[in-house]
Amino acid sequence: MKIQTGIFSLLLLCSSCGVRNTASTDVVKDNFDFASQQLKYAFTEIDSVKSGFTDEQKERHLFAPRNIQPDGSLRLVASRDWCSGFFPGELWYMYEYTKDNYWKQKAEEFTAPVEREKTNAGTHDMGFKVYCSFGNGYRLTGNKEYKEIMLQSAATLITRYKENVGCIRSWDHNRDKWQCPVIIDNMMNLELLYWAFKESGDSIYYNIAVNHARTTMRNHFREDYSSYHVVDYDTITGAVLHKHTHQGYAHESAWSRGQAWGLYGYTMCYRETRLPEFLKQAERIAGFIFSSKTLPEDLIPYWDYNAPQIPDEPRDVSAAAVTACALYELSTYVSDMSMQYKVWADAILENLTKGYRARLRGDRGFLLLHSVGSGNHNSEMDVPIIYADYYFLEALLKKAKLEATGSAVL
Template structure:
């Protein structure tokens, strides 16, 4: 009997043993690289998007681009990192991240009136949402969030039950991508600011429709679903950035895990948690034996090795950490946390290049457009976010 009790105690202890976070998460180079990128931003402002694939030098884009909110957002994450572990003797602790982030975010304000970004105004809102966690009364940030939410809500079609993703020459061709699950956050933030329940209802309708049409029975996902805007019928399911219409583009799968986990966080609707679990399980079960996330789970291995996508890996890390926080099932916290830590451990060290301007390499922006083996600004954003989340949960230390 005593032996059984001892064995039980050992098994319980083992179940709580977590993998270690990679040291690169808190390297001094993180602060140095982000600070150096702020210094290279031109006037008028442009933002980092992707690097080249040989030297890792940032290519810059105008603010009117879907990724332009990620770098100011990264600055806000570094401000949080400073509060969590800032040493007044190093660059993390001596840099005024808040001033840098606020200044960079100002270049996005003109987009609240008119932009070519469409549905991705949710991503552009990230730095303003971060600002509201610091100063909830910042009227500039409040106005920006509400304006971006209004622009996204204006793309909603009640017959289809979704916000339109890409504009088309044929207005009846209503295209929705799995990525759009990430933009729903701005609707919830604005709804809390304005008490406008309609914004929440739009987010829920969009998630319900996406859940019904984007997710396959095995938990994998289609990238694009095309609806008829007048009947609401889904008439085509395909990919735009994946290997094939029947394959699973890994970043799209990660967008889905994060998006549905976030919907559960906001609504406590059980079906969203079920969908997030199902998609996360598919992601884990289809991860290659070396743990490195490819750009598409079904892309062929030959004749050349398929490119990795560290941005998909970093996004999935944060999606798993969200599940670890909100999934109430027994053992779920350790299960999802370990999955996140294993992804970090397998994908960060090989993608860490000290000489590159980006934090990580080996991202795939768009393989069909021949853009891969690069640093990606959103991959870096989710890399920094993952470190912060682990610190907040006392799962690692700053050193």
């Protein structure tokens, strides 16, 4: 089960030479061709679900697919759900790859409902919701209305910053358990703040993002550079009160998607700041992941690196897809591990394609199977989940751009 890093890497490196490079490039085209058919099927599935809505469901403005329920039905969510930006983001990625206005129109259609979140100060997930939808839309179209929505969203997000803690507060729920919980996922929302700094020139966005990343780096990580999921802070003193792993197996376990969020987050922070401390942290997280004794040979992790019944535990393809995204970019910032990071990312994409892809015109239109939402709560266990699909397409685009231009930044 343990990955034999040296031998495995050598085999992958050899297989990436010569004619193999052409076959490897085909994984991008193959998956976007598949996604084109699958997402068109997803539209029919969405319409079918909405046609049976009750008046109460219509009032909730459910529009974006999130996962397949245990009974096999498609779950749609409203804009307030943290996953609402991923499906429109997928459609923007389809437009980016194909340049077909059909996908632009569908992306605009599914992006529009997320606008109401721009003033929702009750959530830290502004990046996931707004940057993945409007952010990609603005990047690809330059739509000035999208820019204003994003700037308002960034201004809303920083209202959750706690100066005494040095972090943006994550959840508002479970106040009986936590005073000021900060989750590793929140690293992903910092990209919206870095963008807002560049667009507005207001350093408050940059400073908050850097402070949050530094505080998280100081308190979330163990000696082996695995991370806790949740760190709870005293809102007055800023002292750490608890360190938990809410969605993983146990408080001292390494929840696989959490490790991926950290890897992606610190890679992105280095891109935006060029601070060496963030690059070093990203490399250390990668080191933990790829030296793990429980990482399978196909590099698609179990939902928690310490889950008790490995190898009879569900995988989490979402963690793998996020990791691949980070590795492509990270490979451009280092010299000694550059090739290795790309080899690992390529292997992840090829293995996801071969072993984890959904059935064409099946599985409610999702692209990938076998994700886990919260194993500790037996929630979304071994099902397709929308963010796995989003980061799968992102990783494919990063691969294509890296091989064409040497940059993996979209």
